[in-house]
Amino acid sequence: MDVIGDLMARDRRSDRLALRVDGPGRTYTYHDLITTSYKAGNVLRYLGVRKGGHVAIEPTLLPEPILTFLGAAQLGAITAFDPQFEARATVVDVERESEFEDLPPGQKLAVFGGPPSNSTTTHWEQEVWSENPAVHPEIVSPDDAALVADDREYTHADLLTAAKRVVDDYGLDEDDTVAIRASLSHPGTVVAGVLAPLLVGGEILVPDGDDPVDAALIVREHGTETNAVTPDEILDERRFT
Incomplete structure (x- = not known):
């Protein structure tokens, strides 16, 4: 697999x-995750995101930031897990909508976790739900920036090469779970916690608090x-080289 969209x-x-x-208590099968990533990318296109553009995402450990990152990567867009980053589209929790109304x-601006207060703000869940799950037409190269x-x-090559090394070093396979306890603002979290399990068809787990988890690898x-x-x-x- 050469680019994140291949996943x-x-x-x-x-x-x-x-x-x-x-x-x-939310779960996504591979069918759900992949289809919703297509829809998330289409919402970003609706917001004006194009190849080489930036998407700023609040690094909350919820499905929406992960799905938005995967959708952005398929467009050839570059994600910053930092909502303060200057970007074509900013995606944050609805509770922070007022902080970003003067972009x-x-x-x-798009928000997840509930409907926005401002009519000019995009409601992530509503728009993603209504989008057509079409594969994106962009041609993305391994040398294109993704994060x-x-x-x-x-x-894309940097991130996937590192993810493949995580898979090899920790012996991950499709029956394994990788738990995330660290912020998505760290590239290492994205590599080991998101891309590595997706690479082998395994499971990404975001535990509730510090409860013990049964996982092959924990990123914390x-x-x-x-x-x-x-x-x-x-x-x-x-x-990375």
């Missing part, structure tokens, strides 16, 4: 569990469990 290929859709977020001209953090851009800010790794360790051990 969202139609023939990978199945009834296997892809994402589980225990707090709100500069040309920047659009920006700390003034550094990471290409400060690793204490024997199978835990921090986002910084992911990047330190697998240097």
Whole structure:
């Protein structure tokens, strides 16, 4: 697989569990996740996001930020898991809508977690639900940027190469679960917590609080469990070149 969109290929859709977020009790099968990522990308296109454009996403550990990132990657857009980043589209929790109502001209706001108060704000759930799940026509290259953090851009090749090394080093396969306890604002979290399990057809788990979890790998800010790794360790051990 050369680009992140390859992880969202139609023939990978199945009834296997892809994402589980225990707090709100939400689950997505591979069929649900892949189809919804198409819809999320189409919503971003509606907001004016194009290849090479930026999407700023609040790094909340919920399905919407993950799905928005996957949709953006299929467009060839660049995600910043930082809502303060200057971007064509900003996607935040509805509770923060008022903080972003005065975006500069040309920047659009979308909120998830409930309907917006302002009629000019896009309601993520409503628009995604109504979108056609069409595959995006953009041609994306492995050398195209997919993520920006700390003034550094990471290409599709950077992220997938690192994810493949996580898979190899931790022996992940389709029967494994990777738990996320660290912020998506860290590129290492995206690599190990999102892309690595998707690469092998495994499960992404967002646990509820610090409850014990049955996972092959746990990505957390400060690793204490024997199978835990921090986002910084992911990047330190697998240097991007």
